[in-house]
Amino acid sequence: MSPTSLVIHAHFYQPPRENPWTEEVPREPSAGGPFHDWNERISAESYRPNAYARIFDGEGRVLSIVNNYEELSFNVGPTLMSWLERHQPDVYDRIREAETGARGPGGVPREGGAIAQAWNHMILPLADERDVRTQIRWGLADFRHRFGREAPGMWLPETAVNPFVLQVLAEEGVGFTILAPSQVAATRPLAGRVSRSLAAVPNKAWTAVDGGHPIDTRVAYRYLHPRRRGLGVDLVVYHGGLSHALAFESVTSETLVDRASAAAGRRGGLVAIALDGETFGHHHKWADRALAYALTAEAPRRGLDVTNLASWLERNPPLYEAQVHESAWSCAHGVGRWSADCGCSTGGPEGADQKWRAPLRAALDGLRATGVEVFERRGPALFAARDPWAARDAYVDVLVGATSREEFAARWLAPGADAVLAFTLLEAQRNAMLMYTSCGWFFYDLAGLETVQVLRYAARVCDLLVEAGEPSPEPALLDALREARSFDQGDGRRIWAAQVAPARVDANRVAAHLALADLFGLPEPDGGRLGGFDVETLNRGHAAHPAALDPGWQPPAARRTALRPEPDTAGPAPSESGGAAARLGTGAPGRPTPGGAVARQDAGSPAALAWRHLRLTQRRTGRVKAVVAVALQLGDREAVGAVRAADWPGDADPLEGLRLDIESGRSDDELVTRLADRFVTTGAGEAFDVSSLLPEAAEALLDRAAAGLADHLAAAAEPFLRAAQWAALANRELAGGSDRSAPEWPFALRGSAEAALAHQAERLLAAGDLDAAVALARRARSLGLAVLSSAAGATVRQSVSDTVLAAVRRAVDSADRAGPGTTTGGTDPARDPVKAARDTLALARELGIDPDLDRAQELVYDTIRSSDRPDLAPLAEGLGLSPALFESKPEDEIRTSA
Numbered sequence: 001m002s003p004t005s006l007v008i009h010a011h012f013y014q015p016p017r018e019n020p021w022t023e024e025v026p027r028e029p030s031a032g033g034p035f036h037d038w039n040e041r042i043s044a045e046s047y048r049p050n051a052y053a054r055i056f057d058g059e060g061r062v063l064s065i066v067n068n069y070e071e072l073s074f075n076v077g078p079t080l081m082s083w084l085e086r087h088q089p090d091v092y093d094r095i096r097e098a099e100t101g102a103r104g105p106g107g108v109p110r111e112g113g114a115i116a117q118a119w120n121h122m123i124l125p126l127a128d129e130r131d132v133r134t135q136i137r138w139g140l141a142d143f144r145h146r147f148g149r150e151a152p153g154m155w156l157p158e159t160a161v162n163p164f165v166l167q168v169l170a171e172e173g174v175g176f177t178i179l180a181p182s183q184v185a186a187t188r189p190l191a192g193r194v195s196r197s198l199a200a201v202p203n204k205a206w207t208a209v210d211g212g213h214p215i216d217t218r219v220a221y222r223y224l225h226p227r228r229r230g231l232g233v234d235l236v237v238y239h240g241g242l243s244h245a246l247a248f249e250s251v252t253s254e255t256l257v258d259r260a261s262a263a264a265g266r267r268g269g270l271v272a273i274a275l276d277g278e279t280f281g282h283h284h285k286w287a288d289r290a291l292a293y294a295l296t297a298e299a300p301r302r303g304l305d306v307t308n309l310a311s312w313l314e315r316n317p318p319l320y321e322a323q324v325h326e327s328a329w330s331c332a333h334g335v336g337r338w339s340a341d342c343g344c345s346t347g348g349p350e351g352a353d354q355k356w357r358a359p360l361r362a363a364l365d366g367l368r369a370t371g372v373e374v375f376e377r378r379g380p381a382l383f384a385a386r387d388p389w390a391a392r393d394a395y396v397d398v399l400v401g402a403t404s405r406e407e408f409a410a411r412w413l414a415p416g417a418d419a420v421l422a423f424t425l426l427e428a429q430r431n432a433m434l435m436y437t438s439c440g441w442f443f444y445d446l447a448g449l450e451t452v453q454v455l456r457y458a459a460r461v462c463d464l465l466v467e468a469g470e471p472s473p474e475p476a477l478l479d480a481l482r483e484a485r486s487f488d489q490g491d492g493r494r495i496w497a498a499q500v501a502p503a504r505v506d507a508n509r510v511a512a513h514l515a516l517a518d519l520f521g522l523p524e525p526d527g528g529r530l531g532g533f534d535v536e537t538l539n540r541g542h543a544a545h546p547a548a549l550d551p552g553w554q555p556p557a558a559r560r561t562a563l564r565p566e567p568d569t570a571g572p573a574p575s576e577s578g579g580a581a582a583r584l585g586t587g588a589p590g591r592p593t594p595g596g597a598v599a600r601q602d603a604g605s606p607a608a609l610a611w612r613h614l615r616l617t618q619r620r621t622g623r624v625k626a627v628v629a630v631a632l633q634l635g636d637r638e639a640v641g642a643v644r645a646a647d648w649p650g651d652a653d654p655l656e657g658l659r660l661d662i663e664s665g666r667s668d669d670e671l672v673t674r675l676a677d678r679f680v681t682t683g684a685g686e687a688f689d690v691s692s693l694l695p696e697a698a699e700a701l702l703d704r705a706a707a708g709l710a711d712h713l714a715a716a717a718e719p720f721l722r723a724a725q726w727a728a729l730a731n732r733e734l735a736g737g738s739d740r741s742a743p744e745w746p747f748a749l750r751g752s753a754e755a756a757l758a759h760q761a762e763r764l765l766a767a768g769d770l771d772a773a774v775a776l777a778r779r780a781r782s783l784g785l786a787v788l789s790s791a792a793g794a795t796v797r798q799s800v801s802d803t804v805l806a807a808v809r810r811a812v813d814s815a816d817r818a819g820p821g822t823t824t825g826g827t828d829p830a831r832d833p834v835k836a837a838r839d840t841l842a843l844a845r846e847l848g849i850d851p852d853l854d855r856a857q858e859l860v861y862d863t864i865r866s867s868d869r870p871d872l873a874p875l876a877e878g879l880g881l882s883p884a885l886f887e888s889k890p891e892d893e894i895r896t897s898a
Contacts, residue, residue, distance in 0.1 A: 113308030218269030348444030644685030
């Protein structure tokens with residue numbers, strides 16, 4: 001009888017969501033507020049909770065905070081890992097620390113459970129050989145960079161496999177991979193290995209895996225390379241029933257261990273469970289906590305060896321050889337889900353089909369072939385040893401930050417080669433692989449978020465090939481996309497026009513954005529970077545209409561005719577009928593401007609002018625473009641402008657002319673006409689409007705407008721609030737003080753009243769006026785308004801959570817400076833940070849808010865586990881930490897004593 005080894009392999013992955021031009025994730029409304037995008041939401045629900053998983057005592061207080069990644073076998077996709085590194089560095093660090101914090105039986109340190117993943121989740125059996133090799137090599141290099149060691153194994157996207165993919169894995173030195181039971185075709189004893197029941201045996205006949213001969217998942221297998229003797233890759237087959245149950249059911253810690261023990265049976269051996277890591281917390285709320293207790297407490301108590309696959313395989317090498325089908329774990333039709341209308345889909349209305357999958361893949365295959373032809377035709381002259389494919393494989397070191405662009409160029413570019421052209425072709429190849437990300441085919445419709453994303457990568461490939469001086473492949477691609485049809489949004493060309501083309505961001509659009517940002521007072525880009533470019537402002541200027549300085553200003557003609565008004569004339573103003581304003585043209589960077597017309601400014605909204613002379617450097621390719629962008633504001637939120645290649649200092653004269661025009665008080669129509677003449681008609685400039693703002697800036701403008709509206713709403717709502725308060729008081733008086741019911745609010749007023757009070761609370765908290773915030777919360781309750789628990793109160797709840805964390809951090813830091821075991825004393829919260837932190841917690845309760853205490857708990861937990869800090873006991877109690885943490889117990893005992 002062998003001991004039972006329990007391995008849970010968690011596949012953590014999100015597709016690349018970044019706009020291919022800006023490399024920033026746009027807002028994804030479907031993620032739901034308050035989350036910016038799906039990465040942010042799933043990180044909050046799964047990746048972070050697993051990095052800081054809670055174990056509770058019998059009273060529901062936090063006894064231990066453990067790093068689940070230390071106990072798991074896992075992979076984190078490179079596209080997700082790079083996002084975590086930028087946006088969730090604490091989670092990123094905890095994942096990397098799991099490699100050094102992993103423990104085996106008796107607390108003996110062991111190698112961590114991380115393995116690599118093929119780079120961008122491409123379905124490898126459907127890829128050509130070069131892409132298969134690059135995906136594997138990039139995945140191994142990404143792992144090496146992040147974890148500081150060679151990957152022991154590799155996760156295949158969707159576990160999609162065929163014999164050729166396994167041969168390449170073996171040739172690239174990958175030790176093992178993980179498969180579903182249905183993917184193994186046949187097995188036989190491995191020649192020369194000693195089995196449990198036999199001495200060393202020769203190969204016997206193959207036994208087909210079917211209903212009569214199911215695969216034994218308690219042992220490992222090996223796939224042998226058919227042409228290279230001694231070369232192969234180990235295969236671990238996960239337990240299908242147990243993995244399915246854990247993925248689709250809410251399972252307690254005890255149930256999980258019960259089922260694992262039953263799966264091992266009397267014989268023991270490996271019980272491997274493989275599933276999406278997002279199961280723990282995102283798909284099943286609190287499953288991260290059940291996992292933590294199962295792996296650190298319940299399984300060890302029951303005698304199961306909690307380990308990872310690399311460690312288990314080191315002790316239990318394969319005894320059997322295996323053959324595989326072309327297959328995947330999420331498709332019953334081989335790999336049809338990513339190439340055909342095979343019947344597999346997720347969601348979708350009745351009548352929807354996936355006939356679009358085949359033409360989409362065919363269209364992208366055609367674009368890939370064009371890119372390959374260009375790369376092979378022009379690459380040998382650009383890259384060392386005339387080998388562009390070796391350079392492509394090495395390019396991953398630039399992507400992960402292991403080497404600089406300059407170092408890469410010195411090593412991989414041919415002497416005298418055009419570095420900008422070389423990097424442009426490499427970027428075209430990178431984006432060509434990204435357009436095969438598996439999620440683009442997984443769901444039900446062509447117009448889905450993930451499929452639009454792969455089409456955007458295709459658009460980026462087209463743009464890069466044009467930048468390299470090649471004819472645009474876009475017309476041929478769009479012609480092929482006419483065969484791919486959405487359920488309800490037309491064919492691929494229509495989706496391209498509506499959702500792909502508007503996402504493009506080139507140097508002209510970045511310049512237009514910056515000129516518009518100057519008009520609207522938006523902040524400068526962080527670190528001099530915007531939209532995929534490094535930004536250098538060479539010159540800039542601003543001018544305003546004289547009415548901006550003197551609200552009573554009138555143009556000379558108006559003053560002369562003030563006493564003799566002209567009679568009204570019929571017909572629209574010229575700008576309203578597409579007159580002078582329309583002369584700017586119809587083209588904005590990356591999109592058309594509807595009708596080409598610009599509405600006249602409202603009375604009392606004087607025009608303003610802003611311009612910039614810029615040098616923009618595309619960060620990936622190094623391509624430099626000098627441009628001039630001029631923006632003209634015609635109203636509070638309305639503007640037009642023009643951008644063109646810079647001709648400095650020749651541009652100075654027309655810019656000076658525009659400045660004089662606006663400062664002399666010329667009309668909107670005259671200003672627009674002169675702008676068009678000087679920067680569009682002359683110099684082949686492009687017109688733009690406010691739609692050229694990058695998405696986050698457009699949202700900032702909307703937020704600013706919303707804040708102003710909220711101020712107005714709060715002021716307008718006050719009379720109603722007072723009336724309701726008096727009505728409530730009158731009702732209590734008439735009832736002899738016994739009726740404490742709140743007034744009945746008309747449906748139309750309740751939402752407005754709650755929004756107004758939430759806005760007031762947000763402003764009070766931002767100003768630090770906590771007493772007034774408490775008074776407002778009490779007032780809201782007396783009126784029967786759910787202010788801070790409503791949707792309008794989301795920002796307030798976040799503000800209170802931030803306030804609590806800041807107070808806790810001051811309490812920990814202040815006592816640290818005073819020395820271990822020291823209290824700062826006194827009753828003044830300003831001098832007693834621990835008391836101040838507790839008072840802030842009390843404030844949150846008074847406000848009726850359930851703040852996010854996770855980071856505050858973690859900060860205090862880490863402090864009291866690493867140092868003698870009895871002074872933090874009251875604060876720990878307020879945060880819901882167990883008193884047992886202050887007892888003298890070894891760390892391992894604390895972790896498993898619940």
